[in-house]
Amino acid sequence: MKRNRHGKGKILSQAEIQLLFTQGLHNLRDRCIFAVCLFSGCRINEACTLLSEDVYTLQGIVRSHLTIRKSNTKGKLSTRTIPIIQDLRLILAVYYPESGKKFLFPGRYGSHIDSDSAARIFRMACQRVGIEGASTHSFRRTALTQMSDANIPLRVIAEVSGHRNLTQLQTYLEVRPEQVLGAVSALSMLSPTGVVGKITYDDIEAEKPLFNDPKADQELEQVDSSQVVPNGNA
Numbered sequence: 001m002k003r004n005r006h007g008k009g010k011i012l013s014q015a016e017i018q019l020l021f022t023q024g025l026h027n028l029r030d031r032c033i034f035a036v037c038l039f040s041g042c043r044i045n046e047a048c049t050l051l052s053e054d055v056y057t058l059q060g061i062v063r064s065h066l067t068i069r070k071s072n073t074k075g076k077l078s079t080r081t082i083p084i085i086q087d088l089r090l091i092l093a094v095y096y097p098e099s100g101k102k103f104l105f106p107g108r109y110g111s112h113i114d115s116d117s118a119a120r121i122f123r124m125a126c127q128r129v130g131i132e133g134a135s136t137h138s139f140r141r142t143a144l145t146q147m148s149d150a151n152i153p154l155r156v157i158a159e160v161s162g163h164r165n166l167t168q169l170q171t172y173l174e175v176r177p178e179q180v181l182g183a184v185s186a187l188s189m190l191s192p193t194g195v196v197g198k199i200t201y202d203d204i205e206a207e208k209p210l211f212n213d214p215k216a217d218q219e220l221e222q223v224d225s226s227q228v229v230p231n232g233n234a
Contacts, residue, residue: 009135012142016131024125032095033105033118037139039088041147041160042068044136045115050104055084055092062092068162080162141173148173 012020017038025031036047046068054067065081084092100106107113115136122136140161147157158169 009138009141010133011145012131012134012138016129016134017142019129019131020125024129024131025121026125028095029098029105030121030125032091033113034122034136034139035088035091036066037136038143039085040066040068040082041140041143041157042082042162043140044118048105048113048115048118050112051102052099052104055104056096056099060096062089062096078162080159082160144169145173 020034021031025034033044033047036042036050037044040047050066050068054069055063057063062084065083067079067081070079100112102110103112105113107117119136122134126132126134144157144161147160148154154169158164161169
């Protein structure tokens with residue numbers, strides 16, 4: 001969890017996302033920036049540097065895919081395109097009149113909003129709604145973890161995230177306590193009685209041990225024989 005700008009940004013719950021978009025983020029531009037991060041799994045800098053033409057057609061219609069150009073990716077590895085799902089499409093359609101001529105999210109002096117400014121906006125939004133341990137990277141981690149939880153193959157998730165290394169991608173994914181519990185609960189299938197999740201010993205007499213111990217049985221027989229009274233000595 002992120003604390004004092006150290007550590008990983010936490011995975012956001014649906015309730016926290018709802019709070020941020022309804023009470024934390026105060027204007028349409030800010031909601032749109034972080035909706036792009038959430039629904040595309042992109043980095044904050046990738047969202048801030050998006051070009052309007054890579055999101056809208058010349059007629060102002062939201063495209064089927066948004067394009068994150070190679071020059072704006074981490075490491076400048078490759079350009080990638082990400083499908084725009086309906087949830088994001090609705091927000092982008094409403095935001096269109098506010099978009100810049102060149103950059104989707106215009107900033108000062110004809111450039112785009114910078115990622116540090118976006119980070120400050122997000123920290124203030126978290127303070128308003130009482131969310132701790134989150135950062136702008138939380139949207140990316142939340143999106144990728146959600147895909148993993150939905151059993152999307154890692155290779156497919158990597159196409160969305162832009163990771164070249166699956167090991168690196170796995171560091172983004174969070175293992176939740178309920179997933180660990182589910183993994184251990186699956187061991188109940190190994191129940192020796194064939195009753196999943198419940199062990200019963202109806203066919204075993206209560207006074208006998210669960211497993212036979214020949215040595216113990218021999219010792220018990222010796223004790224019993226020593227207690228027999230010889231004939232004539234009664």
